[in-house]
Every structure is written in structure tokens, then in C-alpha cells.
Amino acid sequence: EPEVTQTPSHQVTQMGQEVILRCVPISNHLYFYWYRQILGQKVEFLVSFYNNEISEKSEIFDDQFSVERPDGSNFTLKIRSTKLEDSAMYFCASSLSRTGGANTEAFFGQGTRLTVV
């Protein structure tokens, strides 16, 4: 069964450093997303991406964040200057189509645990 894969599974970084979280969505999916989950809290939407551009982004997704699809398979989340409060589990997800139609299920990756020290 195809799945979304994320690397690394765990990233430790010093405050102020840049990190790039990587995701390989399911190959025929068209919509890509990043979510984060602070330990013990709910999953929060960060950004959605379609047709090589950001579709929507939340208030969390400020200028420190950026996303990129550098090639036909990878989807990355960059945090330019990490803060302690960026420590969380970051989930990538992908779906074949948008809400309201068929095949709208968002498949989540296993997550990258980011620890900022």
C-alpha cells in the first residue's frame, strides 16, 4: 500500500538554526499539507500546497516557514530560524483531490519529531 514517508524521524537542532523537513507524498497525489502537533496537544494545520503554490496557510505559518516541491517527488518544510516553541511533531500529508469529491482522504506520514534546544 502506498504511503507518505518523512525524513528524518527525529531532528534535534539548536535555537536559531535552519531545519528542513522532508516528505515524499504518495506519487499520484496532487495536494500536499503540513501539520504540526505539539506534544499532548491537537494537530494544527500549517499549510496546503497545490499546483506548485501555497493554497492556504494558517497564522502559525509565518515568514519563518516556507515550503517547496523541489522535484517531482519531494515536498519540504523549511524553518529558517528555529525557536524553542517550534518543538513539535510535524506531519506531512497528501491527498488525491480536494474536499467534497471522491478520494479526498488525507494520508499522513509518520511524522518528524523536531526538538529545538
Place this chain on the structure above:
Amino acid sequence: GENVEQHPSTLSVQEGDSAVIKCTYSDSASNYFPWYKQELGKRPQLIIDIRSNVGEKKDQRIAVTLNKTAKHFSLHITETQPEDSAVYFCAAGDYGQNFVFGPGTRLSVLP
């Protein structure tokens, strides 16, 4: 923006009993309501979803109901089993899958 509330925050049931988790949402434009199950340390996984043109949907032991007028939707699990123990998140969204998740319900099924 959308705001999703979820109750209860924790729920313990005896194996074989039913469990009900309730959510409310605020944005009448929301038209897609998925439920995710998250086992400890693992990714959220979709277990069932419902769209705004459907009032009830069932898949084996799991059912979801939606009341658009009241902006309520609920998850029902019958004949609970220990492997149903997890955190369950409801979510509500409009086009684009930028769901707003509820705060989660930790379900414990006691043997």
C-alpha cells in the same frame, strides 16, 4: 475561522460497551468532517469521514452522524475492543483539506 470543540476529553469504557464522542463546529461553510485515530507515537489515521450532504455513515463497528443545523457531529464505536484504545480527533473543513482539528478524546477500553 473555524473552531472545533470535542467532548469528552477522556473516556473509559468496558470492553464490549459503546463509546460516543461528540464534536461541534462553528463555521457553517465546513462541509467535510473526518475522524482520525492516533495511537501513541504514531501518525493520525482516518477511520471514517462524512460529508455535509450525508446525515449518517456506518462502517462495521464505527458510525458517524452529522447534524448540520446544530453543527454537531458524533462518532459512535460499538462493541469496543482493547485495540480501540487511542486518541480520537474530529475535524471540520472546507475545500482544501485544511482541517481544524478538535482537541482530542483519549479513549481507554478496559478489559
